Every structure is written in C-alpha cells, then in structure tokens.
Amino acid sequence: MTNIDQAQIDAWKAEYEEVWRLTVAGKVGFLKMPTRKILSYAYVAAKTDPFKFPETIINECWIAGDEELKTNDKLLMSASAHVEKMVQMEEAELVKL
Template sequence: MEELRGQATAGQIEEWKKKQGDIFKVEVGDSVCYLKKPDRKTMSYVATLGNNPIRANEALLQNCWLGGDESIKTDDEKFFGVSAKLAEIVQIKEAEITKL
C-alpha cells in the first residue's frame, strides 16, 4: 500500500482527537488531509458566502484544516474532490419540538 502525501502519524492523529474531538480523514487522489468539525463561528462565516459556493468551501476547508497535503488547497481537481465531501463533516443533531 502506497503512502499518501500529507499522511499524519498515529501520534499526531491522537493529539488532534484529544484537542478537537472527532476528526475526519479525507483522501483524494494520492493526497490526504485531516479536518475537524466546524464550530458555530466558522459556520456563521461560511453562511455569509452562501451565494459563492466555491468560496464557502474554501473557507470551510481552511477553518477546519488540521493537517495534510497542502496541494489539496491549491490543486483544483483535489479541491473539488474534497469539496464534494465537506458537507459530511457538518453534523447536526436531530431536534424535537413538542407543543405543551
């Protein structure tokens, strides 16, 4: 198995998990990056870019980036590949409302 560009060590991954909680590994081509869940501040900023989905994905990627192959941010094909998966890191808990 060929090593991916930007691959983190097991120790680095554990360190990120301690600081960030859930982290996500995204592989695209021969590269990999690691992302954390976006916080409310990040999502608020991304929402202001809603009319420009590419810019919104750039902002989400930049703000959630923990490490990996920097070419993912600059190579259009890799960026678009990762962009297609970014919605999966935005996790929303199911809410219930009851009229009393």
C-alpha cells in the same frame, strides 16, 4: 506530506472534538470539526459564491496534510463534495403547544 502517525492523530483528537481524514487522488489532509463561528463564516461566504462554503470549511478546519488539496482546483472541487459529512446535525423536534 510528512507521515502522520497514530500518536499525532490521538493528540489532535485530544485537542479537537473530532478529527477527519480527507483523501483525494492519493493526497491526504486532516481537518478538525468546524465551530459555530466557522460555519457562520462559511454560510456568509456562500451567499455570494456557493463554492465558498466547502472551500471555507476546508481552509478554516485544516490541521495538516498535502497543501495541494487546498490549492489545486480539481482536488479542491472533489474534496468539497464530501465536506457536508462534517456538518451533520442532530435530529431535532419542534412542537407547538
């Protein structure tokens, strides 16, 4: 992987709402925050294969990094366990009046 410097990360932060660094076994990837469209696509894919949710998020939100994170099953499965951190919802309240 090409070295990513702070200037590049700052440029990504200006372009995307949030930028995440994913590290597995020394391999590094950078991801943007998933949009509603990406989340919808991931949830639909997960209906037939639950593993497709994190895989879709990683593939669709990928900015740059070690491609092996997306192609090596062992690394992808390890990375998948952390994808939910990107999809945290705000606390909401619904009250019947």
